[in-house]
Amino acid sequence: MIAVQARRSHRTERIAVIGLRVAAGFVILAMATLLLYLAYEGTKTFYVDKFPLWKFLFSTSFDPDSGQVGSGVFIIGTLAVTLFAILVGGPFGIAVGIFLAEIAPYRMTQLLKPAIEVMVGIPSVVYGWLGLTLLVPLIRTHTNSPSGFGLAAAGIVLAIMILPTVITLSEDAFRSLPPTIKEGSLALGATRFQTIMRVLVPSASSGLAVALILGIARAIGETLAIQMVIGNATRLPMGIFAPTAALTTEIVTDMPGATEGTLLEHALFSMAFLLLVIAMLLIVFVRLALRKRN
Amino acid sequence: MAGVSATVPVRRVTASGSVRSRRAADAIATIVLWAMASSIIVMLAAFVIYMVYLGWSALTPAFIFGMPQETTAGGGVGPEIYNSFYILILTLIFTVPIAVAAGVYLQEYEHAGRFRTIVQFSAESLATIPSVVMGLFGLLVFVYLFKWHFTALGGALTLTLLNLPALMRVTQEALASVPDTLREASMGLGGTKWQTITRVVLPSAIGRLTTGIVLIAGRIFGETAALIFTAGLSVPFNNPYSLNPFRPAETLAVHLWYTHSESIVPDVARIGNGSALVLLIMVLLFNVSARIVGRQLTKRFTGRAE
Numbered sequence: 153m154i155a156v157q158a159r160r161s162h163r164t165e166r167i168a169v170i171g172l173r174v175a176a177g178f179v180i181l182a183m184a185t186l187l188l189y190l191a192y193e194g195t196k197t198f199y200v201d202k203f204p205l206w207k208f209l210f211s212t213s214f215d216p217d218s219g220q221v222g223s224g225v226f227i228i229g230t231l232a233v234t235l236f237a238i239l240v241g242g243p244f245g246i247a248v249g250i251f252l253a254e255i256a257p258y259r260m261t262q263l264l265k266p267a268i269e270v271m272v273g274i275p276s277v278v279y280g281w282l283g284l285t286l287l288v289p290l291i292r293t294h295t296n297s298p299s300g301f302g303l304a305a306a307g308i309v310l311a312i313m314i315l316p317t318v319i320t321l322s323e324d325a326f327r328s329l330p331p332t333i334k335e336g337s338l339a340l341g342a343t344r345f346q347t348i349m350r351v352l353v354p355s356a357s358s359g360l361a362v363a364l365i366l367g368i369a370r371a372i373g374e375t376l377a378i379q380m381v382i383g384n385a386t387r388l389p390m391g392i393f394a395p396t397a398a399l400t401t402e403i404v405t406d407m408p409g410a411t412e413g414t415l416l417e418h419a420l421f422s423m424a425f426l427l428l429v430i431a432m433l434l435i436v437f438v439r440l441a442l443r444k445r446n
Numbered sequence: 447m448a449g450v451s452a453t454v455p456v457r458r459v460t461a462s463g464s465v466r467s468r469r470a471a472d473a474i475a476t477i478v479l480w481a482m483a484s485s486i487i488v489m490l491a492a493f494v495i496y497m498v499y500l501g502w503s504a505l506t507p508a509f510i511f512g513m514p515q516e517t518t519a520g521g522g523v524g525p526e527i528y529n530s531f532y533i534l535i536l537t538l539i540f541t542v543p544i545a546v547a548a549g550v551y552l553q554e555y556e557h558a559g560r561f562r563t564i565v566q567f568s569a570e571s572l573a574t575i576p577s578v579v580m581g582l583f584g585l586l587v588f589v590y591l592f593k594w595h596f597t598a599l600g601g602a603l604t605l606t607l608l609n610l611p612a613l614m615r616v617t618q619e620a621l622a623s624v625p626d627t628l629r630e631a632s633m634g635l636g637g638t639k640w641q642t643i644t645r646v647v648l649p650s651a652i653g654r655l656t657t658g659i660v661l662i663a664g665r666i667f668g669e670t671a672a673l674i675f676t677a678g679l680s681v682p683f684n685n686p687y688s689l690n691p692f693r694p695a696e697t698l699a700v701h702l703w704y705t706h707s708e709s710i711v712p713d714v715a716r717i718g719n720g721s722a723l724v725l726l727i728m729v730l731l732f733n734v735s736a737r738i739v740g741r742q743l744t745k746r747f748t749g750r751a752e
Contacts, residue, residue, distance in 0.1 A: 256483065275725050312489075404671065
């Protein structure tokens with residue numbers, strides 16, 4: 153009786169492990185399929201339409217009807233809004249991360265953490281709607297920008313949207329430091345601020361790098377929130393309040409009208425593939441930063 | 447103490463001189479950091495108040511339960527709200543089993559090795575992929591390759607890929623929070639590994655796991671970019687509350703974007719304000735219920751308060 157039971161549970165055990173392994177394998181399969189399929193579709197611009205890769209990356213003349221899909225404008229647009237977002241949101245997020253790890257009393261943490269979770273949960277379109285109804289009119293009335301749409305509006309919305317990522321990850325980075333280094337610094341007579349600036353921030357640098365890289369990843373991939381406020385003009389941003397476009401916003405703007413198999417559609421898939429490559433590169437950077445720490 | 451300072455008077459003078467400025471710098475830094483952290487709460491509160499102010503008057507029964515309009519004013523978002531829940535439930539049906547199983551495997555069975563490394567790397571990459579790129583992948587597979595056209599199922603499967611990594615991480619963290627002594631006790635009583643996981647580890651982790659699932663559900667509810675090219679921008683007018691997964695299913699978040707950027711109805715602002723407020727209320731509800739449900743389940747299954 154006991155032997156039968158033991159054998160049965162042994163078999164359940166084997167089946168269970170196989171089932172769990174299949175689920176884990178599914179993740180690999182999904183990622184591999186996605187990568188290969190998007191690589192295949194995303195390179196059609198180059199091997200079907202024979203549009204040169206360097207022109208796709210560096211030319212700013214985008215006119216699919218006359219055979220031009222230079223995406224330099226969108227690449228520069230993506231880089232510009234991301235830079236704006238990380239320059240504003242990065243230091244702010246790290247500062248709040250320090251506050252949560254080193255200064256915040258229990259009650260403040262209990263207030264701030266749920267607030268950050270709500271910020272993560274607010275849908276991208278709601279941020280876009282806020283930007284559209286609040287930020288764009290504000291920029292229109294207080295600057296000489298005629299419409300209010302543009303780089304600055306998109307950058308500010310993005311800076312807010314990457315805050316939760318940067319805050320949470322930089323707080324983790326500070327919390328994972330051994331307490332002895334902080335105690336050592338305080339014991340030598342350093343103030344808390346000196347300890348933070350000269351001991352904690354340098355020691356947590358690789359964790360902070362991860363926080364910033366993943367913030368950048370979030371900014372590069374964000375789509376609808378900035379599509380609603382960036383202005384969607386296919387031209388280089390001539391100034392901080394000028395309308396422009398980014399890779400993600402261009403995909404959303406033109407994909408609904410793109411016919412399957414045309415140069416425009418292929419170019420949009422090439423942009424998606426480029427975004428995928430950038431995302432994977434950033435993950436490699438994260439791995440390198442973490443390896444440095446260990 | 448006095449003796450020490452008397453023997454090194456020079457040092458004491460320089461130290462006291464800078465102590466004051468160091469203390470001042472420290473105090474200023476503390477104030478600045480407090481102000482920055484508080485500004486987040488103030489900003490969020492301002493957002494919520496502003497959205498309520500804008501959208502409150504739009505939240506009429508005719509808006510919440512009514513049909514959307516293509517060209518005239520007075521459209522509602524009834525089918526869109528239904529579709530948001532419908533796609534959310536479909537997505538969870540696919541995501542939860544796969545993500546929990548994969549998370550259990552990584553956390554309980556394989557702690558090292560090449561397979562694990564590849565799974566982890568795939569999950570991290572999947573997590574970083576922009577949702578619009580995931581949407582284009584869904585377009586390629588479900589719309590072009592399978593020829594389903596825009597369907598609720600295609601949207602839900604795309605969202606499954608998008609949310610798998612996050613739920614896997616939630617599972618791993620929930621399992622990691624279960625103390626090893628529980629596992630050892632179960633194995634010591636003769637339980638197999640699988641019995642230990644299903645009867646001891648998972649019940650202990652269920653509170654945290656549920657909190658994570660509900661928080662991710664909130665994100666799925668508001669997802670937009672991945673759905674535009676997979677679930678589509680329309681609702682079937684003859685049968686808007688259909689249970690058929692092979693039909694277009696525009697969600698509330700997608701409707702907010704669509705109304706703003708593509709549609710020609712005259713009352714865009716009213717629909718936008720109302721939809722944004724409904725989405726915000728749903729996010730708050732998901733966040734609050736995640737905490738309550740998680741706490742209740744932890745108490746029920748483990749007898750611990752948290």
